[in-house]
Amino acid sequence: MEYITIVKSQKSVQAALFAIEGEILNVIVKDPTFFILGEEVECRFGDSRENGSIVKKDDYNLYLYIPFHKDQKIPFKRTSIRCPIHEQGVIKLIETNMVKILRVEILDISSKGIAFYSDTKLAINQLYIISFPISSEPIQCKVIIKNEIAEEKTHKYRYGCLFEGLNKHAIYHIRRYILNAQLITI
Structure with missing residues (x-):
């Protein structure tokens, strides 16, 4: 399983990358109570940093919206969801x-x-x-x-x-x- 780092209020949290579907990243975190629906976070993928927001929470799963842009360097394959x-x-x-x-x-x-x-x-x-x-x-x-x-x-x-x-x-x-x-x- 791949891992990403989510940064909120200068605190880093490790998250397991469950799925990427278009502009939505589904990640699993140990403590979902630390995150608030709608808040902005920074996602780190190795050397790449992308800003996103939490659009849904479901148990330990967070759904992060990270919009596409031309200079994006996310090292994971994004699918074009149908x-x-x-x-x-x-x-x-x-x-x-x-x-x-x-x-x-x-x-x-x-x-x-x-x-x-x-x-x-x-x-x-x-x-x-x-x-x-x-x-x-x-x-x-x-x-x-x-x-x-x-x-x-x-x-x-x-x-x-x-x-x-x-x-x-x-x-x-x-x-x-x-x-x-x-x-x-x-």
């Missing part, structure tokens, strides 16, 4: 001087991509524009389809896509949705 979303979306298919609108069923979302069902066969490695509601905000972004699974029972196609060039608005609302979903389910 969250179910189950919303209806729309894909714009641009074909020679014509725009075709396809209805899709959004299945899950991560900070890197999205999965959906479509009744129509789409091209792999093709760029599409997709619109879907997330929380109360409609998001429109570009995706590249990376994989396809044809489901014989339903006669639908399941697609896995990567986001391409998300704007700040979309990134904010996707990260917010994922974080809220994690806090509700963990």
